[in-house]
Amino acid sequence: MEHILAAARRLPRTAQAELAELLLRDTVEVVGQPALETLRGLSTADLMALADGAVAPGRQRRMKALLRKNEQGKASQAEQRELDALLEEADRIALLKARAAYTLAHLRGPRTAAA
Numbered sequence: 001m002e003h004i005l006a007a008a009r010r011l012p013r014t015a016q017a018e019l020a021e022l023l024l025r026d027t028v029e030v031v032g033q034p035a036l037e038t039l040r041g042l043s044t045a046d047l048m049a050l051a052d053g054a055v056a057p058g059r060q061r062r063m064k065a066l067l068r069k070n071e072q073g074k075a076s077q078a079e080q081r082e083l084d085a086l087l088e089e090a091d092r093i094a095l096l097k098a099r100a101a102y103t104l105a106h107l108r109g110p111r112t113a114a115a
Helices: 002-009 013-031 044-051 057-071 077-108
Strands: none
Touching: 044 077, 057 077
């Protein structure tokens, strides 16, 4: 599962938004209710900024270093806890990005196929 998420994170921003839209649309059809709530009270510019957000470069570098160390079995318990916290932060950011992209897509309305 992690390799799938890593591959999705490497996609261009527009492809990430389309993937999120597709996954959310499929979830809605299966479950019968929205998978994500739209973000309220934010401007389109705010939503676009959130959708384009990312983990700070320094935190990304630290996370990668800790991931490498952990994969080699050399991470201390404190480093493993730090890595867990960084991964949770990255997941929260990814969810916020998805909610922002979902809200933008919701505001734009349904897409129509080009003729």
